[in-house]
Amino acid sequence: MQNRLTIKDIARLSGVGKSTVSRVLNNESGVSERTRERVEAVVNQHGFSPSRSARAMRGQSDKVVAIIVSRLDSLSENLAVQTMLPTFYEQGYDPIMMESQFSPDLVEEHLHMLRRRNIDGVVLFGFTGVTEKLLSSWRASLVLLARDAKGFASVCYDDEGAINLLMQNLYDQGHRHISFIGVPHSDITTGKRRHEAYLAFCERHQLTPNFILPGLAMKHGYDNVASVLTPDTSALLCATDTLALGASKYLQEQRIDNLQLASVGNTPLMKFLHPEIVTVDPGYAEAGRQAAAQLIDQVNGRTDPRQIVIPAHLA
Amino acid sequence: MQNRLTIKDIARLSGVGKSTVSRVLNNESGVSERTRERVEAVVNQHGFSPSRSARAMRGQSDKVVAIIVSRLDSLSENLAVQTMLPTFYEQGYDPIMMESQFSPDLVEEHLHMLRRRNIDGVVLFGFTGVTEKLLSSWRASLVLLARDAKGFASVCYDDEGAINLLMQNLYDQGHRHISFIGVPHSDITTGKRRHEAYLAFCERHQLTPNFILPGLAMKHGYDNVASVLTPDTSALLCATDTLALGASKYLQEQRIDNLQLASVGNTPLMKFLHPEIVTVDPGYAEAGRQAAAQLIDQVNGRTDPRQIVIPAHLA
DNA sequence: CTGTTAGCGCGTTCAT
């Protein structure tokens, strides 16, 4: 690059020593107000900013974090990343992005690369197959998103709360035959927890459950709606908006418009394609913020790994 | 971080000098085959990799690039980013992500921050309002995507070719009344170029154009389909798949199923929601690869900024 | 309060 000026130049220009400039730059105490002001003036005047690399070499931290999403085009993950980025930038962290494509092997590969790069921390969007063993060496500098694991920091959605909110809403609307379409239990959060919350609600209110757990692709929703519809069914609850998208397509094709749709997930696309849907926002935006904040606190030793649950709310 | 070993340790462990290790690491000539092998053995054995920051400090490049997307949830941009990431990683570049939200001010702000970080290069997804002036200081280290600007490297889609492909396909299917829904001319590529290609095709084949240019939101598609439908209309061409998504929703609601839909853009979602659509793939994946490759070549002084056009092809 | 000195890990002369 060109002749960027250095801390030394600033020192010369403001007639002080390098260390004083350094102190000012880092807001350290022990600098007279007058000197501080003078140095700051020169710094601003020249738009000086210290070299990241040099800093990193001394401080041992290059202020870089990684965000590993499952897929770049995941609607829900995008909403979380969207709030994560500004949070990182505000704190001076550069977030680099990676895609896991739901492959534990890829995650491992990425983590390896990150280890060698001496990165500060990682936000990992969890999925079935990401084991604790895989992450063990990152305990101190990892935040798991949408998943929890013992001993790891995590930001989770309130699966049970979300389903309850939705069920209660449907129930209050008078629905008594609510079918459920979800994800297999191999997926703990989106699969097991949401399904069980559905079952529990049914039991509490003496409703007859009617469900299927095909998977989390849109096509799964589309292909399986029919199988949970009875003549009585008046509402359909989907574990994710992706499933709801598939279900919605089926319903509109079949011209079934007397079925109240509901889903977890508050993505703009869903709202556009099927405005009549009832959704809960699992708090994607808030989750992104918290995950970033937690990671930063953690790598700075301000807090230990802890598990955060984001409360869901009706959209 | 903890006691990562340094080039010095490797030197000691393999019984050579630091400089020799450095030479091996950088594949420089002037090292005997035997020594090289010995050093490489030690390096691999300990999984050693040189400190990025220290390297950056000497070499002036920290091997970090930025990707500024308009929106994280842009379907088309995602497809390009998806191929960009691996390309950057292969070459040892860390890609950090930013969102412009279609705001020139935000772009400017981000570029400022990147300048101060002494970043190597930027891939910027262009949009209306991004002026050459805004980018002038990045001439050498910027690749514009989906937009071109004089003097800047760019990777563009072949708007005219894409429309022609689609129109020809519809024409060959026997359609003679093809309506068009697009984007205002203030958007040069997606708006003006695609619209003009449509008009030109109509003129060449003596078709009567029937179009509207409401904007690029889904709702624009949804709200405006009706206005371009005549009793004769047998096909509808959409400038983008986002518009097509909106149009598709309208058509399905109105139970209009004798209208052939076509659009530029080959996103999985579109294909799922409306399988009967004819699409051209503008070459998002290829664009991502090329953009990354061009940027890398450029920042390494291997090539000057140049304008690349990706050929479109029927999906 | 402030300036001076000594490295951090690496690439780069310059001798050998």
Added chain:
DNA sequence: ATGAACGCGCTAACAG
């Protein structure tokens, strides 16, 4: 072909 010495820009330890 190889090693010793120097310095990149910065922070930390030590003097004053």
